[in-house]
Amino acid sequence: MMRLATLLAVFAFPVRLAAQDAPASRLTGRLDEETQAMVLRTVDSARTRGLPVEPIVDKALEGATKRATSVRIQAAVSSLLHRLEVAREALAPSPGPRDITAGADALAYGATRDALRTMRAIRPNESIAVPLGVLTQLVASGVPIARATGVVADLLRRGARDEQLIALNDDVRSYVAAGASPEAALDVRTRGLNAVLAPAGTAPAAADAGITGLSPASKKP
Amino acid sequence: MTEHRDEPGPVVQRAIDALRELPAVRQEAIGRILEAAARSRLSDAQAHDDDLFLPAEPPRRSRGRVIGTAIGTAAAIILSIVTINRVRATPRGSPTIDEPRAAMMPMVAPASASRKAIEAAPIPTQFVFDGRARHVSLVGDFNNWDPHATQLDREPGSTLWSVTVPIARGRHVYAFLVDSVWTVDKRAPVARDPDFGVTGSVILVGRP
Numbered sequence: 001m002m003r004l005a006t007l008l009a010v011f012a013f014p015v016r017l018a019a020q021d022a023p024a025s026r027l028t029g030r031l032d033e034e035t036q037a038m039v040l041r042t043v044d045s046a047r048t049r050g051l052p053v054e055p056i057v058d059k060a061l062e063g064a065t066k067r068a069t070s071v072r073i074q075a076a077v078s079s080l081l082h083r084l085e086v087a088r089e090a091l092a093p094s095p096g097p098r099d100i101t102a103g104a105d106a107l108a109y110g111a112t113r114d115a116l117r118t119m120r121a122i123r124p125n126e127s128i129a130v131p132l133g134v135l136t137q138l139v140a141s142g143v144p145i146a147r148a149t150g151v152v153a154d155l156l157r158r159g160a161r162d163e164q165l166i167a168l169n170d171d172v173r174s175y176v177a178a179g180a181s182p183e184a185a186l187d188v189r190t191r192g193l194n195a196v197l198a199p200a201g202t203a204p205a206a207a208d209a210g211i212t213g214l215s216p217a218s219k220k221p
Numbered sequence: 222m223t224e225h226r227d228e229p230g231p232v233v234q235r236a237i238d239a240l241r242e243l244p245a246v247r248q249e250a251i252g253r254i255l256e257a258a259a260r261s262r263l264s265d266a267q268a269h270d271d272d273l274f275l276p277a278e279p280p281r282r283s284r285g286r287v288i289g290t291a292i293g294t295a296a297a298i299i300l301s302i303v304t305i306n307r308v309r310a311t312p313r314g315s316p317t318i319d320e321p322r323a324a325m326m327p328m329v330a331p332a333s334a335s336r337k338a339i340e341a342a343p344i345p346t347q348f349v350f351d352g353r354a355r356h357v358s359l360v361g362d363f364n365n366w367d368p369h370a371t372q373l374d375r376e377p378g379s380t381l382w383s384v385t386v387p388i389a390r391g392r393h394v395y396a397f398l399v400d401s402v403w404t405v406d407k408r409a410p411v412a413r414d415p416d417f418g419v420t421g422s423v424i425l426v427g428r429p
Contacts, residue, residue, distance in 0.1 A: 026365060058362045059416070062394075065366040066403070068417040076416035098341070102391050108415065127341075130427040133392030137410060137423060162390060162427035169425060173410055 023057045030061055035070040042077045051084045052097035055104065083107045090116035091128070102132035109139045115149040122156045130162035134169045141173055142182035151190050158197040168193055343387035344426050348373070350382040350406070354399045357382045361395030361421075368398050388426045396421045 023043045027036045039060040043053045059080050063073035087103030088095055090113040095103070103116050115135065119128045131152055138148040155165060168189050175185035350357050350373055359371040363386065373382035394412045397404045405411060406422035414420055 058366070061366040062362065063417055065360055065368065066414075066417045066419040068419075072417055079416070096341075098389060098391055105392060127390065129389075129391035130425065133425050133427075136392055137425060140410065140413065140423075166425045166427045 023053055026057050027060060030064040031073070032070065035060070035073055038070075038074050039077055042081055046081055046084065049085060051081070051088060052100055054097065055084065055101045056080060080104060086113060087116060089113075091120045095120070096127060098129040099127055099132070102129040102136075106132045106136045106139075109136045110145050111135060111139065111149070112145065115145065118149065118153050119156065122153060131156055131165055134165045137169050138172065138182075138186065141169075141176055143172070143186050144183070147183060147186070151186060155190070155193060155197070158194065158199065160193065160197055164193060164197075341389065343389050345385050346388045346424065346426055347383055347385045348395070348397075348406070348424075349408075350397050350399065350404075351380055352382075352399065353380055354382070356400055358398045359384055359386070359395060360398060362393055363388045363395070368401075373397070388424075390427045391425070393424050393426060394421045395424060 024036070024040055027039060031039065039056065043056050046053045046056055056077050059077050060073055063076055068076070083104035084100055086107060088100045091099050091103050103111075106116065107113075111132075116132070119131055119135070123131070135148055135152050138152070139145050143151075152165065155168070160168075168186075171189045172182065172185045175188070176182050180188075348359055357373040357375075358368050359373060360366045360368055364370040371384055371386060373384045375382050395406070397406065403419065405420060409422035409424060412421040412423040
């Protein structure tokens with residue numbers, strides 16, 4: 001039994017240490033010691049609360065690449081930690097790391113906890129990272145948060161797929177770039193998408209019908 | 222002669238007639254038989270079910286088997302720890318999961334699990350920069366914002382540079398470093414940056 005315990009200790013302990021050092025190794029050489037120590041404290045805090053830690057490391061690395069000061073990096077990761085916690089609570093009961101991260105991004109752009117709860121309630125068992133990303137981008141395009149939330153939620157209820165939502169967002173952006181108001185662009189394209197989606201409550205039929213993306217003209221960057 | 226042999230005698234004929242008369246059907250008896258058959262099937266099934274959990278013979282544990290089991294358990298534990306740690310070390314943009322969260326995740330049906338696996342699968346995404354440069358790289362929340370991680374290749378005889386990167390579904394922020402100068406993608410939406418004040422570009426990934 002002692003041998004077994006020793007064996008476990010020999011193999012498992014360094015692995016565990018390596019796990020704790022994974023964020024540290026990503027940060028090493030990218031931040032000064034003081035900033036790195038602060039970021040790692042925030043990472044530990046996130047881990048203790050059961051939040052994803054990668055977004056925090058990413059935020060610190062983003063700050064490093066953008067040559068932000070230590071103070072700004074500290075403020076950014078602290079703020080993100082708070083948003084991650086709010087997003088996790090709003091997306092309960094079982095949000096994945098990507099959903100929590102997307103929720104935190106949406107909150108940064110003015111989305112509300114209720115908006116996140118609404119999305120989760122419509123798609124309780126699927127990722128809502130893309131719908132939340134579309135919501136964030138619509139708001140960034142100038143669509144009021146309440147309007148954007150209502151439209152995305154309604155489209156989800158009708159069974160809109162992720163690619164259809166992305167196509168909608170691309171179209172709205174191109175219309176806005178051409179001079180249309182964000183809300184008018186959203187209204188027009190939503191009507192077009194509604195025409196190919198099933199009425200709310202019959203979403204599976206719409207999915208089975210093999211409905212495809214809205215706009216063949218929309219492109220990836 | 223043969224005809225005589227085929228015709229039964231009066232005694233035999235009475236016996237045949239008596240045997241042809243079926244006894245009255247007793248529903249109660251039929252019910253009892255069916256009930257007994259059902260009981261028999263149930264007990265057989267239980268016996269087979271028990272076979273799945275009980276050893277056919279009394280367990281005999283040799284010292285070698287105990288050590289083998291212990292080593293197997295230890296290997297399983299170590300493998301689990303390594304797997305969790307590897308996943309945690311994966312940069313954003315790839316499927317990630319954190320240990321405490323994994324402990325809280327409920328069990329899901331296989332169909333749901335496969336759908337989640339599909340959702341988590343990175344999608345090859347092309348980035349294109351058009352312009353004169355000596356060197357162009359890509360930085361974003363999918364490659365640790367590392368200026369050296371993702372280089373774009375120039376299309377021979379043109380000013381187009383491109384690279385294709387597998388990225389998880391969702392919204393991602395990125396920029397080009399053109400000869401080490403931060404440059405947004407002119408064809409993509411702008412990502413304002415309240416944290417650091419340096420705008421980037423946004424891509425929504427969700428279409429294979």
